[in-house]
Amino acid sequence: xxxxxxxxxxxxxxxxxxxxxxxxxxxxxxxxxxxxxxxxxxxxxxxxxxxxxxxxxxxxxxxxxxxxxxxxxxxxxxxxxxxxxxxxxxxxxxxxxxxxxxxxxxxxx
Amino acid sequence: xxxxxxxxxxxxxxxxxxxxxxxxxxxxxxxxxxxxxxxxxxxxxxxxxxxxxxxxxxxxxxxxxxxxxxxxxxxxxxxxxxxxxxxxxxxxxxxxxxxxxxxxxxxxxxxxxxxxxx
Numbered sequence: 001x002x003x004x005x006x007x008x009x010x011x012x013x014x015x016x017x018x019x020x021x022x023x024x025x026x027x028x029x030x031x032x033x034x035x036x037x038x039x040x041x042x043x044x045x046x047x048x049x050x051x052x053x054x055x056x057x058x059x060x061x062x063x064x065x066x067x068x069x070x071x072x073x074x075x076x077x078x079x080x081x082x083x084x085x086x087x088x089x090x091x092x093x094x095x096x097x098x099x100x101x102x103x104x105x106x107x108x109x
Numbered sequence: 110x111x112x113x114x115x116x117x118x119x120x121x122x123x124x125x126x127x128x129x130x131x132x133x134x135x136x137x138x139x140x141x142x143x144x145x146x147x148x149x150x151x152x153x154x155x156x157x158x159x160x161x162x163x164x165x166x167x168x169x170x171x172x173x174x175x176x177x178x179x180x181x182x183x184x185x186x187x188x189x190x191x192x193x194x195x196x197x198x199x200x201x202x203x204x205x206x207x208x209x210x211x212x213x214x215x216x217x218x219x220x221x222x223x224x225x226x227x
Contacts, residue, residue: 033216041198043218086152096165099152 004089006100013107019074021103023087027068030090033097034061034072037084046072046085077107111135113219115201121225127189130222133182134203142216143176143186144200152200158184191226198223 003026013019023032034046047054047061049070054061058077063070074081084104088097114133122128134141143155156166158178169176173192178184188195202216 035218041223042220043200043202045215045217048215088152096154096157096168101151 004087004098004100006085006087006103008103009101010104011106013077013105015078015107015109017077017107019077019081019105019107021072021085021087021105023070023072023089023100025068025070025089027091028065029068030092032063032070033088034070035086035088037086037102039083043086074105079107079109082106113201113203113217115199115219115222117222118220119223119225121227122191123227124192125190126226127187128191128195128224128226130186130199130201130224132184132186132201132219134184134201135217136182138203138205138217139181140204140214140216141178141184142202142204143184144202145197146200146221147197155186155199191224193226196224196226 005024007022031048031050033048036044036046046059049061049063051063051065058075060073061070070087072085082105084102086099086102088099090097113135116131120128139160141158144152145155146152154168156169156176157164161178161181173190174188176184176186186199198221200221201219204214204216
């Protein structure tokens, strides 16, 4: 069964801290997505990757194919980063996305 | 550029009533996805269109749900009759689909429609 697991479920950090959110999947994937859902409910796609690393501003996403694991890092965290971060994976080009349960991040000033 | 537009943003209705949710994808995008999000089940794909044709509707829960895409700039998701368990946030997303791999392209989400069925 294709599964996606995220950890931690909840994370509280102080402003400025380096944050890591983890995503593990059951077997080899064709693509992994990181999404951000704001407190108001809107969803933004952050990254889509199948290998290596991608960086956008203070956000970095990495994926380790051998270990079936992806991480989302936030450097110099800020209260506006407070959101739910969701990873999602697909196992072949035609497979629908399977979503993790999300990591709820709160960054305190 | 305008993002994905959904309407209404909020809908409260009574059990048994028909509900129609609307979505306008980003211009130039040829893939459209309808998702449902609940506390219990998280995000789930309901149906996906490519070039206005339904490709994967295996996530549509039952016959009460139907979706159409009459043209490249408009899609509807209809629930008839609605039930309290349909209460959720319904998201529409769109993407470009040039390489034949719909889930390997970045998806752009609309703001969602929050549905409450009493």
